[in-house]
Amino acid sequence: MSERASIVDVQQVEKRFEGAGATTVALQGINLTIGSREFVSLIGPSGCGKSTLLRLVADLTAPSAGQITINGKTAPRARMDRDYGMVFQAPVLFDWRTIDENVQLPLEVMGVPRAARRKRSVEMLSLVELSEFSRHHPWQLSGGMQQRAAIARALAFEPKLLLMDEPFGALDEMTRERMNDELLRIWERTGTTVVFVTHSIPEAVFLSSSVVVMSARPGRITHTIEIDLPRPRTDATRETEQYFSLITQVREALRAGQGPIAPEAAL
Amino acid sequence: MTDRLRQYLPAIAVFVGGIVMWELVVRGLSIQRFLLPPPTDIAATLIEQWPRLSQAGINTLIEAIGGFAIGLAAGVVVALATVRFAFARGALMPFAIAANAVPIVAFAPIMNNWFGVTSPVSKMMIVAVLVFFPVMINTVRGLLSAEPAALEMMRSYAASEVQTFRKVRVPAALPFFFTALKVGATLSLIGAIVGEYFGGSNLVLGRVIVESASFLRFSEAWAAIVIVSAMGIGFYLVILGIERLVMPWHASVRSTAP
Numbered sequence: 001m002s003e004r005a006s007i008v009d010v011q012q013v014e015k016r017f018e019g020a021g022a023t024t025v026a027l028q029g030i031n032l033t034i035g036s037r038e039f040v041s042l043i044g045p046s047g048c049g050k051s052t053l054l055r056l057v058a059d060l061t062a063p064s065a066g067q068i069t070i071n072g073k074t075a076p077r078a079r080m081d082r083d084y085g086m087v088f089q090a091p092v093l094f095d096w097r098t099i100d101e102n103v104q105l106p107l108e109v110m111g112v113p114r115a116a117r118r119k120r121s122v123e124m125l126s127l128v129e130l131s132e133f134s135r136h137h138p139w140q141l142s143g144g145m146q147q148r149a150a151i152a153r154a155l156a157f158e159p160k161l162l163l164m165d166e167p168f169g170a171l172d173e174m175t176r177e178r179m180n181d182e183l184l185r186i187w188e189r190t191g192t193t194v195v196f197v198t199h200s201i202p203e204a205v206f207l208s209s210s211v212v213v214m215s216a217r218p219g220r221i222t223h224t225i226e227i228d229l230p231r232p233r234t235d236a237t238r239e240t241e242q243y244f245s246l247i248t249q250v251r252e253a254l255r256a257g258q259g260p261i262a263p264e265a266a267l
Numbered sequence: 268m269t270d271r272l273r274q275y276l277p278a279i280a281v282f283v284g285g286i287v288m289w290e291l292v293v294r295g296l297s298i299q300r301f302l303l304p305p306p307t308d309i310a311a312t313l314i315e316q317w318p319r320l321s322q323a324g325i326n327t328l329i330e331a332i333g334g335f336a337i338g339l340a341a342g343v344v345v346a347l348a349t350v351r352f353a354f355a356r357g358a359l360m361p362f363a364i365a366a367n368a369v370p371i372v373a374f375a376p377i378m379n380n381w382f383g384v385t386s387p388v389s390k391m392m393i394v395a396v397l398v399f400f401p402v403m404i405n406t407v408r409g410l411l412s413a414e415p416a417a418l419e420m421m422r423s424y425a426a427s428e429v430q431t432f433r434k435v436r437v438p439a440a441l442p443f444f445f446t447a448l449k450v451g452a453t454l455s456l457i458g459a460i461v462g463e464y465f466g467g468s469n470l471v472l473g474r475v476i477v478e479s480a481s482f483l484r485f486s487e488a489w490a491a492i493v494i495v496s497a498m499g500i501g502f503y504l505v506i507l508g509i510e511r512l513v514m515p516w517h518a519s520v521r522s523t524a525p
């Protein structure tokens with residue numbers, strides 16, 4: 001996917017869940033290499049193992065077979081070294097902390113001194129345009145603002161890798177598009193690598209440098225589609241011929257997911 | 268402040284109205300005093316007997332608060348052990364939940380036997396047992412109530428168990444804990460009074476109620492009941508105040524209704 005140094009390298013990974021009697025093969029034969037500063041989206045039907053793949057990379061669960069390498073280390077080592085930041089579908093902000101204190105949480109865990117923590121939180125909150133709300137509590141913010149706070153928190157310790165599991169899934173279309181614009185702006189400014197799980201084809205195409213299409217039962221990667229839309233991407237991008245043709249391409253790949261795979265010609 | 272006053276005005280009106288109704292009904296229907304004395308009689312007795320009644324109130328309150336403190340400390344310690352050691356949870360929780368459903372005041376005479384009828388320790392013990400179970404059960408539930416997503420997030424930060432405990436589990440447990448404290452505050456006075464009904468030193472409210480009732484000094488019994496009630500409400504309000512100080516972020520504190 002990239003000749004630059006690989007940040008995420010997944011080789012022949014399989015994940016089974018042993019249930020009562022039945023065994024679910026959530027993922028099978030997964031190979032995925034993500035280079036530095038890429039923005040990769042995972043898209044596929046519900047239950048195809050997108051979250052599981054992200055959780056494997058994050059070492060929140062262990063693979064049944066195969067190898068996962070993050071920054072040249074094992075996934076557990078990378079987690080202990082805080083190499084990645086994670087944004088979940090729900091913002092998971094603590095009501096007993098202000099927005100500022102929520103953003104400082106990972107820094108507190110990492111033992112960063114108070115003054116440095118404060119400074120960092122101010123920077124991050126300004127990056128996600130929540131400066132005026134730093135002293136508010138989570139319940140005083142809208143869903144979109146809460147999710148922005150969660151992104152600020154994940155970025156607070158400058159992880160090289162940002163893992164996002166349907167972070168905007170609960171937002172309305174308008175808010176989601178605004179969040180997408182902001183996420184790209186942040187991504188361009190911070191130079192992180194992003195792995196982004198989504199249900200939305202337009203969102204995946206708009207954001208990504210490549211879209212990884214998955215199919216269910218067992219979860220596999222069926223297509224990888226390079227998105228060579230010029231950057232910076234703006235509202236105008238959403239109206240170009242190329243954007244629509246890429247959306248069609250991803251949609252057809254999703255539809256073909258279960259059948260035999262016809263290799264797509266790169267655009 | 269005037270907003271506050273307006274908010275409480277209906278409750279104050281009902282309270283004053285109720286007292287006035289009581290007075291009027293008792294006098295109007297000339298209900299016999301030993302059935303129900305009018306509030307003015309009770310108030311007169313309260314003033315007249317104040318030195319003795321207030322000393323009895325203090326003695327009862329010491330039993331209630333002492334027992335509350337013992338039950339609270341024991342409940343928290345056992346809860347921490349229960350959460351820390353999974354096997355303790357399996358072994359203890361079913362018994363704790365069953366014991367919590369038992370009317371523990373029934374053991375009051377036995378506690379009096381064990382720790383001495385006139386000793387305040389016997390009353391503290393019954394209060395401690397009453398307070399222990401709700402505190403222990405709610406603290407365990409609270410400490411285990413943290414969202415899985417929150418725990419997973421702490422894991423993604425490579426947080427230590429101690430950090431996760433202090434930054435996630437304890438704050439998540441506080442609402443449960445304060446619910447138990449409010450229940451415990453009420454239980455502690457019930458426990459002390461009922462313990463005293465079965466015998467105790469002469470200068471405690473439970474004895475005052477039993478003895479004045481048996482000598483037909485009903486307005487004295489009622490005056491003692493007024494003091495117990497005031498202490499119960501006061502204790503509850505103190506806990507409520509601490510709750511608001513400790514967790515101003517909580518929904519039950521955020522909204523206007525307590």
Ligand SMILES: Nc1ncnc2c1ncn2[C@@H]1O[C@H](COP(=O)(O)OP(=O)(O)O)[C@@H](O)[C@H]1O
Pocket residue numbers: 017024025026044045046047048049050051052053219
């Ligand atoms: N902890 C688990 N235990 C058992 N089965 C699971 C678990 N997590 C996920 N699965 C199963 O693995 C499959 C993939 O789930 P998931 O990764 O959540 O899919 P997606 O995020 O793409 O919707 C599903 O069939 C799901 O039921």
Ligand SMILES: [Mg+2]
Pocket residue numbers: 050051052
């Ligand atoms: Mg999912």
